[in-house]
Amino acid sequence: MASLGYWDGFPMISALVCMATHWTGPMCYLRQEIQEEKMGFGKATSSSKAMKIIDTEKKISVLIVEDDPLIQKIHKVMMAKFGTEVQVVANGKEVVDLYRSGASFDLILMDFEMPIMDGFEATKELRSMGVTSMIVGVTSRSQDSEIQAFMKSGLNACYVKPLNAEKVTAVLNELKNN
Amino acid sequence: MGKTVRGQWHREILSSPSLSLSPMGGWQRNKGWSHSVTFTRMERNPLQRQVAYMRRSLFDQGYLDEQFVQLEDLQDDANPNFVEEIVTLFYTDSARLIHNIEQALESRPLDFIRLDDYMHQFKGSSSSIGAKKVKNECTQFREHCSARSAEGCVRTFQQVKQEHTILRRKLETYFQLARQAGLAN
Numbered sequence: 001m002a003s004l005g006y007w008d009g010f011p012m013i014s015a016l017v018c019m020a021t022h023w024t025g026p027m028c029y030l031r032q033e034i035q036e037e038k039m040g041f042g043k044a045t046s047s048s049k050a051m052k053i054i055d056t057e058k059k060i061s062v063l064i065v066e067d068d069p070l071i072q073k074i075h076k077v078m079m080a081k082f083g084t085e086v087q088v089v090a091n092g093k094e095v096v097d098l099y100r101s102g103a104s105f106d107l108i109l110m111d112f113e114m115p116i117m118d119g120f121e122a123t124k125e126l127r128s129m130g131v132t133s134m135i136v137g138v139t140s141r142s143q144d145s146e147i148q149a150f151m152k153s154g155l156n157a158c159y160v161k162p163l164n165a166e167k168v169t170a171v172l173n174e175l176k177n178n
Numbered sequence: 179m180g181k182t183v184r185g186q187w188h189r190e191i192l193s194s195p196s197l198s199l200s201p202m203g204g205w206q207r208n209k210g211w212s213h214s215v216t217f218t219r220m221e222r223n224p225l226q227r228q229v230a231y232m233r234r235s236l237f238d239q240g241y242l243d244e245q246f247v248q249l250e251d252l253q254d255d256a257n258p259n260f261v262e263e264i265v266t267l268f269y270t271d272s273a274r275l276i277h278n279i280e281q282a283l284e285s286r287p288l289d290f291i292r293l294d295d296y297m298h299q300f301k302g303s304s305s306s307i308g309a310k311k312v313k314n315e316c317t318q319f320r321e322h323c324s325a326r327s328a329e330g331c332v333r334t335f336q337q338v339k340q341e342h343t344i345l346r347r348k349l350e351t352y353f354q355l356a357r358q359a360g361l362a363n
Contacts, residue, residue, distance in 0.1 A: 070267050070303050077252050077260060140302040162306040164248045 060084040060175065063105040065095045065122065066138070067114040075109060075138075075163055082168055091115055092122025099126060105133055107175055109163075112139035112150055120153045127154035134175050138163060225359035232352050241345055246308030262353050268307045269346055275300045276339060283332060293331060294323040300338070311341045 062084045066072045072088050079086045087105070089095055091114040108126075112119040123135055137150050137158035147158050157174065159167050236242045246261075253260040279296045282289060301316035315338040322330030 068271075068299070068303065070264065070271055071306055073267065074249070074252075074264060074306055077257055078248075080256075081252055081254075140298065140305075161302060162245055162248070164245065165251065 060107060060172065061105045062086045062107045062109065063095060063098070064088045064109045065090075065092065065114070065119065066109070066111040067091055068111075071111070071161065078163060078165070078168060079109075082172060084172075092117030092119060092125075095122055096125050096129075099129060099131055104131075107171070108133055108135045109138050110135055110155070112137060112141060120150055123153035123155055134171075134178065136171050223359065223362055225355070225362050229352070229356050229359045232355060236348060236352065240310050241348060243308045243310040245305060249307065264307055265349055265353075268303055268309070271303055272300060272342065275303075276342070279335060283335060288326075288328050288331065290323045290326050290331075294320055297323065297338075309342075309345055312338065312345060315341050 060083075062079045064072060064075050064079065064086060066075060066088065067090045072090075076086050076088055084107070089098065092110075093116045095108065095110075096117065110119040110123055114122075117125075119137060119139070123137070126133075126135065134156045135154065137147075137153075137155045138161055139147065139150060139158065140161045141147065141150070142160045147160075151158050157171065159171075237246075249261050249264055257263075275296055279293065279300075282293050282296065297316050297319050301313055301320070304313040304316060315334060319331060319334040319338055322334055
């Protein structure tokens with residue numbers, strides 16, 4: 001091989017090596033595996049690889065309608081943790097305006113007590129506009145009668161604050177099943 | 179294996195940061211030893227043990243409930259100081275509410291509906307961070323509102339403020355200790 005003249009040297013030898021691996025099935029596979037392992041080195045990459053598979057599915061879009069900044073922050077981080085895409089507005093009028101301007105969400109988490117337009121009015125309005133998004137009430141009112149009254153506005157479900165992982169899982173499962 | 183040899187190994191483990199122990203530790207309390215040696219994977223140094231102990235007692239003594247754990251579960255690399263941020267936000271928010279309630283308690287006659295409204299908000303915030311004792315005092319206050327008892331409202335409001343302050347101090351200490359323990363790792 002060393003006496004091939006002009007084409008002697010690295011390029012030729014590497015070409016030969018490539019040919020050898022190409023023709024030698026198992027060796028070629030092993031090389032590819034090593035390459036992949038090198039690229040996938042580190043925990044972060046392998047988990048982001050896993051995330052990528054999930055990401056090719058469309059993310060669930062969630063709108064949090066809540067006036068209390070503390071609850072806004074908690075619910076926002078909670079929903080983001082479940083892999084949803086989250087937006088936040090501070091009262092019922094804002095969600096109605098959003099829908100009127102053509103926006104739409106897979107899931108609306110609707111607080112009950114809010115200034116300007118409360119959760120009951122906002123839900124009623126959205127339903128009368130023909131909105132079919134899943135609307136889940138989130139209220140600090142825990143009395144049965146109060147929850148039933150809120151449900152009458154057209155909610156799909158209603159939960160007592162605060163939200164926790166269990167409630168969010170239930171809501172997202174409900175959403176996926178519909 | 180004599181006590182001396184064990185002692186040496188113990189010291190080695192304490193000074194070796196890269197070592198991680200299995201949850202059950204595998205050590206036994208011995209009469210000649212001064213401290214218990216049940217390690218968990220998380221508790222590598224005395225400071226971390228102290229943090230874990232303090233956290234445990236906040237729950238055992240009823241200052242915090244399950245909702246606080248929910249917040250802890252949300253803390254991760256994307257939100258590394260989430261719990262402390264939420265607690266700080268709570269104390270900022272609630273300072274405003276406390277001020278409003280104090281003012282409302284000075285007006286005569288008392289506007290029980292307004293007071294109840296404020297306390298409803300306060301209770302909501304408290305429960306969202308898992309502030310169990312504060313939340314319970316809020317409930318008491320609202321009962322006095324329903325009963326239209328001015329004396330009851332004034333009295334229980336003092337208790338609300340007291341629990342509110344106690345918890346803040348405990349959490350401040352807890353977060354400070356946790357930070358020190360994290361730095362020492």
